[in-house]
Amino acid sequence: MKGKWLKAISLTLVSLLLLLTLIGCGKGSENTAKTNDETNNNAQVEDNNQAEETSDEEAEADVEGWQPFEENVTITIPVYDRGVDGLPPVDNNYWTDWIQENFGDKYNITVKYEPIPRNDVMTKYSLLIAGKQTPTILMEYDYPKVSQWAAEGAMTTIDLDEFAKVAPTYYQAMVDNDLLPYTQLGGETYFVCAVRPYAATEYKWVAFYRMDWLREVGYDHVPTNMEEEKDALRKIIEAGLTDIEPLSHTLPTANYQANAYREFPLDEKEWAMHVGIDVAALPWEPVKEAIRKDNEYWHAGFLTKEFELNTPEQQQADFVAGKTYSYGGYMAETVDWLNAFYENNPDAELAIGTVLYDDNGEITFDLSDGLIPQERSNTPYGMVIGFSSLATEDELKAAWMYLEWMRQEEVLETLQYGIEGIHYTEFDERGYPIPLDMTGKEERLNFNDNKDIWCAVIESKERKTIEDSIAAISPKGLPQDFEEPMIEMFYLKQKKAELGWIYPDPVFSVPIESLNEHRATLESLFQEFYTKLVKCDPEEFDELYEQLSKEYLEAGYQEIMDEKLAAYEAGHCTKLPDISKK
Amino acid sequence: MKRSGIKKFTFVDFIIMLIITILCLTCILPFLHVLSKSISDSSHVLAKKIYFWPKDINFEAYIAIFKDGQLTHSMLYSVLVTLIFTVLGVITTVMAAWPLSRKRLKGRTVFTFIIMFTMYFGAGLIPTYLLYSNLNLLNTMWVLILPLIFAPYNFLIMKTYFQSTVPDSLEESAYLDGASNTQILLKIVLPISKPILATIALFLAVGRWNAYEDSKFFITSKSLHMIQYLLSMMVLSVSDAEKISISEASAITTTPEVIQAAAIMFVSLPVLCIYPFVQKYFVKGVMIGAIKG
Numbered sequence: 054m055k056g057k058w059l060k061a062i063s064l065t066l067v068s069l070l071l072l073l074t075l076i077g078c079g080k081g082s083e084n085t086a087k088t089n090d091e092t093n094n095n096a097q098v099e100d101n102n103q104a105e106e107t108s109d110e111e112a113e114a115d116v117e118g119w120q121p122f123e124e125n126v127t128i129t130i131p132v133y134d135r136g137v138d139g140l141p142p143v144d145n146n147y148w149t150d151w152i153q154e155n156f157g158d159k160y161n162i163t164v165k166y167e168p169i170p171r172n173d174v175m176t177k178y179s180l181l182i183a184g185k186q187t188p189t190i191l192m193e194y195d196y197p198k199v200s201q202w203a204a205e206g207a208m209t210t211i212d213l214d215e216f217a218k219v220a221p222t223y224y225q226a227m228v229d230n231d232l233l234p235y236t237q238l239g240g241e242t243y244f245v246c247a248v249r250p251y252a253a254t255e256y257k258w259v260a261f262y263r264m265d266w267l268r269e270v271g272y273d274h275v276p277t278n279m280e281e282e283k284d285a286l287r288k289i290i291e292a293g294l295t296d297i298e299p300l301s302h303t304l305p306t307a308n309y310q311a312n313a314y315r316e317f318p319l320d321e322k323e324w325a326m327h328v329g330i331d332v333a334a335l336p337w338e339p340v341k342e343a344i345r346k347d348n349e350y351w352h353a354g355f356l357t358k359e360f361e362l363n364t365p366e367q368q369q370a371d372f373v374a375g376k377t378y379s380y381g382g383y384m385a386e387t388v389d390w391l392n393a394f395y396e397n398n399p400d401a402e403l404a405i406g407t408v409l410y411d412d413n414g415e416i417t418f419d420l421s422d423g424l425i426p427q428e429r430s431n432t433p434y435g436m437v438i439g440f441s442s443l444a445t446e447d448e449l450k451a452a453w454m455y456l457e458w459m460r461q462e463e464v465l466e467t468l469q470y471g472i473e474g475i476h477y478t479e480f481d482e483r484g485y486p487i488p489l490d491m492t493g494k495e496e497r498l499n500f501n502d503n504k505d506i507w508c509a510v511i512e513s514k515e516r517k518t519i520e521d522s523i524a525a526i527s528p529k530g531l532p533q534d535f536e537e538p539m540i541e542m543f544y545l546k547q548k549k550a551e552l553g554w555i556y557p558d559p560v561f562s563v564p565i566e567s568l569n570e571h572r573a574t575l576e577s578l579f580q581e582f583y584t585k586l587v588k589c590d591p592e593e594f595d596e597l598y599e600q601l602s603k604e605y606l607e608a609g610y611q612e613i614m615d616e617k618l619a620a621y622e623a624g625h626c627t628k629l630p631d632i633s634k635k
Numbered sequence: 636m637k638r639s640g641i642k643k644f645t646f647v648d649f650i651i652m653l654i655i656t657i658l659c660l661t662c663i664l665p666f667l668h669v670l671s672k673s674i675s676d677s678s679h680v681l682a683k684k685i686y687f688w689p690k691d692i693n694f695e696a697y698i699a700i701f702k703d704g705q706l707t708h709s710m711l712y713s714v715l716v717t718l719i720f721t722v723l724g725v726i727t728t729v730m731a732a733w734p735l736s737r738k739r740l741k742g743r744t745v746f747t748f749i750i751m752f753t754m755y756f757g758a759g760l761i762p763t764y765l766l767y768s769n770l771n772l773l774n775t776m777w778v779l780i781l782p783l784i785f786a787p788y789n790f791l792i793m794k795t796y797f798q799s800t801v802p803d804s805l806e807e808s809a810y811l812d813g814a815s816n817t818q819i820l821l822k823i824v825l826p827i828s829k830p831i832l833a834t835i836a837l838f839l840a841v842g843r844w845n846a847y848e849d850s851k852f853f854i855t856s857k858s859l860h861m862i863q864y865l866l867s868m869m870v871l872s873v874s875d876a877e878k879i880s881i882s883e884a885s886a887i888t889t890t891p892e893v894i895q896a897a898a899i900m901f902v903s904l905p906v907l908c909i910y911p912f913v914q915k916y917f918v919k920g921v922m923i924g925a926i927k928g
Contacts, residue, residue: 136868142857
C-alpha cells in the first residue's frame with residue numbers, strides 16, 4: 054500500500070517537473086518574443102525619432118555642443134574586477150565619482166559601474182542578461198564572446214552614421230585604424246571598437262636569453278637561425294651550464310601558432326581556415342613542421358623531458374633559479390621575476406635578441422634556415438563594444454556620449470596620469486608627470502592607471518614617441534638596462550611589419566558554431582596528440598602524424614574548416630593585408 | 636610481568652602508525668609550506684626554493700595585508716555573516732527536524748520527501764540569480780545567509796538523531812506533565828541534543844566560511860564580499876593569468892605569491908582557532924546520525 058502511494062507521489066512530482074519545465078520554456082519564448090518586440094519597438098522609436106534628432110545632433114556634433122538630457126538618464130558600464138589587493142572597489146571609487154562629476158552631472162547622466170569578475174566574465178554577463186540587467190554597454194576583448202551576445206539578442210544593432218554624429222572623435226579613431234570591418238556581425242552593425250596602438254609592433258613582450266651562457270660556449274650574439282640555436286643549446290648542455298633541459302617547455306594550448314613555418318606569402322583561403330588562437334590547426338602543414346622541430350629538440354634533450362607535467366609557474370621558477378636558457382614576459386617598470394632572477398644570479402647577463410644590419414645600416418634578417426620569421430599581430434582592436442538591446446534611445450545616446458567624452462585628449466590624460474597637484478607635481482626630463490606615491494590614499498589611480506575604465510576607448514597608455522613609451526616600461530633598477538635594446542627590437546618588428554611578416558588572425562563576422570561546439574574537445578585532443586608526436590621516434594613521425602591528423606579532422610576540425618571556408622567565401626571574414634597575400 | 640596481548644606493539648601497529656603519520660603529514664606539510672612561503676623573501680619564493688623552511692625571514696607580506704585593511708575588514712565581516720548564518724541555520728534545521736522526526740505528525744513522509752527532493756535537483760545558476768533578484772536579495776548581506784541556512788543533508792542528520800535519541804515515551808511523559816510542544820523542544824529535547832547541535836553548527840559555519848561562489852555572482856559591492864572570495868580572486872587570478880593575458884594581449888598583474896601565502900594563512904586562522912574545540916562533535920554527531928539511523 055505504502056509502495057503504491059510512493060509511486061503515485063513520485064509520478065505526480067515527475068509530471069509536475071515536466072509540466073513546469075514546459076511552462077518555463079513557453080514563458081521563455083514568450084519573453085524572448087516580448088524582448089524582440091521591445092527591441093523592434095525601440096528600433097522603430099529610434100527610426101521615428103531619428104529624423105527629429107538628426108538636426109539636433111548635428112548641432113551637438115562635439116562635446117562642447119552637447120545639451121544635458123531633460124530627464125536623468127542612467128547608463129551602466131561594465132568594469133573588470135580583478136581582485137587586486139590594496140585597491141578601492143572598482144565600481145565606487147575616486148575615479149567613478151570624478152567621471153560622474155565631470156561627465157555625468159554635466160549632462161544629467163547617472164553613470165553606474167557593474168563589476169565583472171575577470172576570471173568569469175561569461176557567467177556574470179549571462180546572469181545580467183538573463184536578469185534583464187544588461188549593462189548599457191557590453192565589452193570584451195574576444196570577438197567570439199561579443200558575437201555570442203549579439204547572436205543571443207542581448208545587443209542592439211546600431212547606425213554608425215548616427216554614432217559618428219554623437220561620437221565623431223571616437224568614430225574617426227576607428228576609421229584611422231581600419232576598425233570598421235570589425236563592427237559587423239551577420240551583415241548588421243553591432244559594435245564599435247577601442248583602438249589598440251602598436252597592434253602589429255607589440256613592444257611590451259620581451260624574450261630574454263642567457264647571454265653569459267652563450268659567451269661561455271663561444272657566441273657573442275643570440276643565435277639568429279635554427280642551426281646556430283641547436284649548436285648553442287648542444288654546447289650549453291655539454292658545458293654542464295644547467296642540470297635540467299635548457300628550454301623549459303609546457304603543453305601547448307589551442308594557441309599553437311607555428312608562424313615561422315608558414316609559407317610566405319600566404320594563401321588567404323588557408324589563412325582563413327587555419328589561423329587563429331581558438332583551435333590548433335594540427336592537420337595544417339606548418340603545424341606539422343613546427344611539431345617536427347619540437348620532436349627533434351625533445352630527442353636532442355633541449356626541451357623539458359616531462360613537459361606535459363610542467364607548468365607556466367615552474368617555467369618562470371626555473372628561469373629565476375638560473376636553470377634555463379630563455380624566458381619571456383611583458384615588461385613594466387618593475388618586473389618581479391627579473392628582480393628575483395638577478396638576486397638569484399648576480400653574475401648573469403641577459404640579452405633580448407640580435408638585430409642585424411646590412412652595409413647601408415638597414416635592418417636585415419638571417420633567412421639561411423629558409424624560414425620567414427612571421428608573427429601574429431595583435432588584434433587591431435582593443436575592446437569590442439556593443440550596446441544593450443534593452444537600452445532606450447536616450448541611454449544609447451548617453452553611452453555614446455560617454456565614449457566620446459572619454460576619447461577627448463585631456464580627459465584620457467587625466468584618467469591615465471591623474472590630476473596635477475594630487476597625483477603628480479613634477480615632470481621628468483621627457484616632460485611626463487612623475488607619479489606621487491598614493492598608496493592607501495582615496496585618490497589613487499585604480500589598477501594599471503585606471504586601465505579598466507579607459508579601455509573603452511584605447512588599449513594602452515602611450516606617450517608621444519615610441520622611445521618615450523619604451524622608456525616608461527623598460528624595467529628599472531636592474532644590473533642591466535634594456536631600454537636601448539628594446540627600442541632596437543621595436544624597429545626590427547617595424548621592419549617585419551613593413552615586409553608583411555606580421556599580420557592579424559582572421560575575424561569572422563558570423564558566429565562559427567562548430568568552433569564553439571568542438572573547441573574544448575579539440576584542445577585536449579591536440580595536447581594528447583602533440584605529446585605523442587613530440588615523443589615518438591622521428592622515423593615514425595610522418596605515419597603517426599597522418600593517423601592523428603585524420604582523427605583530429607573527424608573529431609570536429611573538418612567541420613570547423615568547412616564552416617570557416619564557407620564564411621570566408623561568403624565574404625564574412627576580414628582580409629589578409631595585400632602585402633602578406635599570395 | 637608479561638605484557639598482555641592487547642598492549643603488545645606489533646608490526647601491524649607499526650604499519651598503521653606509519654600510515655597515520657603519512658596521512659597527518661599530507662595535512663601538515665602543505666600548511667607548513669604555505670607558512671614558510673609567507674615569511675620568506677620573494678626572490679626565493681619566485682625561484683621555488685622554499686619548501687618547509689623559510690629563507691630570509693620577514694613579515695612584509697603580513698604587514699602589507701594589515702596595511703591594506705581590505706582583508707581585515709572582510710575578515711570581521713565574514714565572521715559576522717558566519718555567526719548569523721550559523722545561528723539561523725541551527726534554528727531552522729531544528730524547527731524542521733524536530734517535528735518531522737515525530738510519528739504523530741501526519742504527512743511527515745511527504746514533507747520529508749519534498750525536502751529531500753531538493754538534494755537531488757537544483758535549479759541552476761541563472762534561475763537562482765533571477766529568484767534572488769526578484770526577492771531583492773542581490774548585493775545584500777542576506778543573500779549570503781538566507782538561501783543556504785537550510786540544508787537537507789543537515790536536516791537528515793538531525794532528524795535521524797532526534798528519532799534515535801528522543802523516544803516517544805519521553806515526549807509523552809513531558810506532555811502528561813503539562814508541557815507544551817515548545818517547552819518539550821526547548822527544555823527537554825535541546826538540552827539532550829547538544830552534540831548534534833554542535834555538529835550542525837560546525838557544518839554550517841565551515842560550509843559558510845569556505846564558500847565563495849555566491850559572493851562572486853550575487854554581490855557586487857566590495858565591502859560585502861566574503862574573505863574567501865577575495866582570497867579566491869588572488870589565487871585563481873594567477874592560474875587564469877595566461878588565458879587572460881592572451882585575450883588582452885598584455886601583462887596581467889597577479890598578486891605576489893608571498894602575499895597570497897600570507898593571505899591564505901590569515902584566512903585560515905579562525906577555523907584553526909575554533910576547530911580544536913569543536914572537532915570532537917564533528918565526528919560524534921555524524922556517527923550518531925549515521926549509525927543509529
